[in-house]
Amino acid sequence: MSELIRSCSPQRPTELVAERAAVPPDEVRALAVEARTAQAGWCREPATGRVAALRAAADRLRERADMLADLIVREVGKPVGEARAEVARGAAILDYYAQACLAATGELLPPSLPAGQPGLLYTERRPRGVAGLLTPWNFPLAIPLWKAAPALATGNAVLLKPSPDAVACGEAVQRLFDGLLPDGLLRVVPGGPATGRAVVEASDVVSFTGSASVGAEVAVAAARAGRPVQAEMGGQNAALVLPDADPASTAALLAGAAMGYAGQKCTATRRIVVVGDPAEFTEALVAAVEAVRVGDPADPAVAAGPVISAAARTRMRDAVTAAREAGARVLTGGGPGAGDGFFVAPVLLDRVDPAHPVAQEETFGPLAIVLSAPDLARAVELANGVRYGLVTSVHGRDVGALLHAVRGLDTGLVRVNAPTTGVDFHAPFGGEKASSYGPREQGAAALDFYTATRTVTFAAPPEP
Numbered sequence: 001m002s003e004l005i006r007s008c009s010p011q012r013p014t015e016l017v018a019e020r021a022a023v024p025p026d027e028v029r030a031l032a033v034e035a036r037t038a039q040a041g042w043c044r045e046p047a048t049g050r051v052a053a054l055r056a057a058a059d060r061l062r063e064r065a066d067m068l069a070d071l072i073v074r075e076v077g078k079p080v081g082e083a084r085a086e087v088a089r090g091a092a093i094l095d096y097y098a099q100a101c102l103a104a105t106g107e108l109l110p111p112s113l114p115a116g117q118p119g120l121l122y123t124e125r126r127p128r129g130v131a132g133l134l135t136p137w138n139f140p141l142a143i144p145l146w147k148a149a150p151a152l153a154t155g156n157a158v159l160l161k162p163s164p165d166a167v168a169c170g171e172a173v174q175r176l177f178d179g180l181l182p183d184g185l186l187r188v189v190p191g192g193p194a195t196g197r198a199v200v201e202a203s204d205v206v207s208f209t210g211s212a213s214v215g216a217e218v219a220v221a222a223a224r225a226g227r228p229v230q231a232e233m234g235g236q237n238a239a240l241v242l243p244d245a246d247p248a249s250t251a252a253l254l255a256g257a258a259m260g261y262a263g264q265k266c267t268a269t270r271r272i273v274v275v276g277d278p279a280e281f282t283e284a285l286v287a288a289v290e291a292v293r294v295g296d297p298a299d300p301a302v303a304a305g306p307v308i309s310a311a312a313r314t315r316m317r318d319a320v321t322a323a324r325e326a327g328a329r330v331l332t333g334g335g336p337g338a339g340d341g342f343f344v345a346p347v348l349l350d351r352v353d354p355a356h357p358v359a360q361e362e363t364f365g366p367l368a369i370v371l372s373a374p375d376l377a378r379a380v381e382l383a384n385g386v387r388y389g390l391v392t393s394v395h396g397r398d399v400g401a402l403l404h405a406v407r408g409l410d411t412g413l414v415r416v417n418a419p420t421t422g423v424d425f426h427a428p429f430g431g432e433k434a435s436s437y438g439p440r441e442q443g444a445a446a447l448d449f450y451t452a453t454r455t456v457t458f459a460a461p462p463e464p
Contacts, residue, residue: 010077011341018168022191025198032202034184035157043155058094077305097149119459125451127155132203140169150446230438235390238383242396247284255288257419258368259346306342316365380408389432
């Protein structure tokens, strides 16, 4: 008997959103065979046909925007304003990759041929086959689409395994394409670890977003099977606050980046490094964090809903307890949230040893720490002093100091006077160190990842 996958609303844990039987490994393999058969025709489809399918899916997404935003709120507890923005972003992603179907697929080079023999030397990019996509619950619409859209645009089939906590949203992604794609080309396969492993084994190219521990397993399994793989994993992101940054506006920006959506973003700010005396900025930051409204994510005024599960809430509480026992000070938060859901009051800590696990490892909840540095060099050193390297933000007015900081940081993304959160889908996305493995995703980089380059030498037959 198959394992049951149950998705419940984190703000009302007794409310069942979806219940599905996990797709067993043998069925995953059978679906991959069907997908590969469908892909053989899809990759020969004229580019205009792929354009039409992706644009129609984008139009369908806009038509269903309210319903899908409500589903995101209900299933993963995302505040409704962010849920609506995610739906709009999903439609924009589909539009972008619809147009990308018409992008150049290779280049023309001068051939090395005998004198007088005409010919061509060119490259072409060809689809890899079946793309296995393993996606998380925190962006249950946008991440599946920013992986599936470029895979489809370049002529691949898709096996999508959504997080068990977002299975209803995953199925909603498949319904966007109903009737627009060949039968079997895109399949959603609910399940747990066994289903995920089967997707990796049955696919020709693999893209994963999730935790560092699972991502490492996916990368190893795909590499052993000779599959191209990208894994986007955790982040322990820092924000550097230079002495000339405006305290009030910067504090408000960082409070949102740290605590919005209950801190459940890989790009959320986890560590705030203040250069110089931290007193004035810390006071402003405490006020800004306390102003973050926590509650029912369906309320447009709420910025932080629940964490995703009881286990996530326990992880938050344990992290705060361990930090306090090691000498950290709780500046604000830490108490129980209101209601029956998995609510946690946003927590801000200081007096934390930079080597303590709460500073080194991702809690993935509404928790941030304040560190101080005597100068910019030490601030950059603190920012770099974790195993992750996803994104860093830098805040201030001195252009020279800002540029110096940018040069010294070892993260895949750097945002100056902007929050660590926020991703431009038309630009490459990815981190360094333990945050990412393999090529970048999003933008034109995704078109490269889901295709393989072939070099063709075409020489005219010699003259008789």
